[in-house]
Amino acid sequence: MGRARDFAARGEQGRSALVLDASAADTDVHENILLDGTDAASKNAGFNIMQEDFSTDVPLDSLPPGNRPILNDDLIWFHTWYAASGSQSISDATTTKLNFDAVKWDWQGNANMAADPSVFTVPVSGIYYLRASVYYSISAHNSILIYAYIYPRVNDRANIGIQQYHSHGYGGGSGFAYHNIGTQEASGIVQLNKGDKVDVDVYFYKNASAGHIVYTYNAFDGLTGCLLQRIDDL
Numbered sequence: 660m661g662r663a664r665d666f667a668a669r670g671e672q673g674r675s676a677l678v679l680d681a682s683a684a685d686t687d688v689h690e691n692i693l694l695d696g697t698d699a700a701s702k703n704a705g706f707n708i709m710q711e712d713f714s715t716d717v718p719l720d721s722l723p724p725g726n727r728p729i730l731n732d733d734l735i736w737f738h739t740w741y742a743a744s745g746s747q748s749i750s751d752a753t754t755t756k757l758n759f760d761a762v763k764w765d766w767q768g769n770a771n772m773a774a775d776p777s778v779f780t781v782p783v784s785g786i787y788y789l790r791a792s793v794y795y796s797i798s799a800h801n802s803i804l805i806y807a808y809i810y811p812r813v814n815d816r817a818n819i820g821i822q823q824y825h826s827h828g829y830g831g832g833s834g835f836a837y838h839n840i841g842t843q844e845a846s847g848i849v850q851l852n853k854g855d856k857v858d859v860d861v862y863f864y865k866n867a868s869a870g871h872i873v874y875t876y877n878a879f880d881g882l883t884g885c886l887l888q889r890i891d892d893l
Contacts (some may be wrong), residue, residue: 677879695720695865708844711783724826727890731767732769732783733769733783733785734766734769734886734888735766735769735770735782735783735785735884735885735886736764736766736769736770736884736885736886737762737764737765737766737770737772737882737884737885738762738763738878738879738881738882738883739759739761739762739763739772739776739881739882740759740761740763740776740875740880740881740882741759741760741874741875742760742763742875742878743760743761744760745874746872746873746874747870747873747876748871748872749861749863749872749873749874750871751863751864751865751870752862752863752864754860754861754862755860755861755862756777756859756860757777757791757793757858757859757860757861757882758777758778758856759776759777759859759882761776762774762776763878763881768784769778770782770828770884773826775827775861776837776882777858777882778856778857778858779851779856779857779858779882779884780854780855780856780857781851781852781853781854781856781857782799782853783853783886783889784851784852784853784889784890784891784892784893785850785851785886785887785888785889786848786849786850786851786886786887786888786890787849787850787851787884787885787886787887788844788846788847788848788883788885788887789811789821789846789847789849789857789882789883789884790844790846790882790883790884791809791810791821791845791846791859791881791882791883792809792810792842792843792845792846792879792880792881793809793842793861793875793880793881794841794842794872794873794874794875794876794880795807795841795842795843795859795863795871795872795873795874796871796872796874797863797865797871797872804826804827804864804865804866805825805826805827805863805864805865806824806825806826806862806863806864807823807824807825807826807843807861807862807863807864808822808823808824808825808828808860808862808863809822809823809843809844809845809859809860809861810822810823810845810859810860811845811857811858811859811882812857812858812859812860813849813856814855814856814881815850815855815856815861817860819849820847820849821845821846821849821866822845823843823844823845825843836891838891842876842880843849843873844880845862848887850890851893852893853892857882857884858882859882861873862884
């Protein structure tokens with residue numbers, strides 16, 4: 660019962676131990692919960708609320724995924740955005756990597772996004788939720804055809820099943836003008852392996868001369884990632 664007893668005594672990763680929140684005996688209040696075992700005085704023998712399915716000599720990494728806890732170091736949750744520069748200019752008809760320059764949050768630094776806020780280097784193999792979004796603006800023109808694409812990439816590979824492709828055509832003629840602003844967003848769930856590198860590309864095209872600018876509006880946009888389930892390294 661080494662692992663379960665350790666969990667009861669100290670809590671996962673040294674955080675708060677499991678404690679009783681009520682008791683018929685005042686002396687039991689705030690005592691650690693006993694897991695399938697007994698104390699030195701052999702009291703409470705046979706009572707348990709949890710049982711271990713594997714012996715304590717089995718490393719956590721060798722447990723099946725369903726029995727493997729997500730350790731504190733494996734909690735991956737981050738969000739990066741444009742904070743210092745505020746925006747990025749995008750050349751017309753050119754696939755461009757989004758250079759996010761600031762970390763909005765990174766749980767205990769586990770994703771190490773401070774090293775490069777525009778690239779997520781996967782520290783733990785698993786099933787991840789990814790979201791990429793930017794607030795997009797182009798100048799007005801009276802006759803336009805627009806293509807607007809955004810997609811996360813894994814190891815420079817774009818076809819991972821998470822993308823948004825948008826096109827819009829308008830021919831208003833003289834006296835009409837069209838502005839295009841709004842959020843371009845792509846999100847989904849993907850399997851990633853330790854060491855994979857995730858970044859975000861965009862592609863904007865307008866048939867008339869135009870400048871494309873992307874923003875992260877009030878920090879809601881940017882690159883977000885979250886580990887949903889750890890899996891074995893491939």
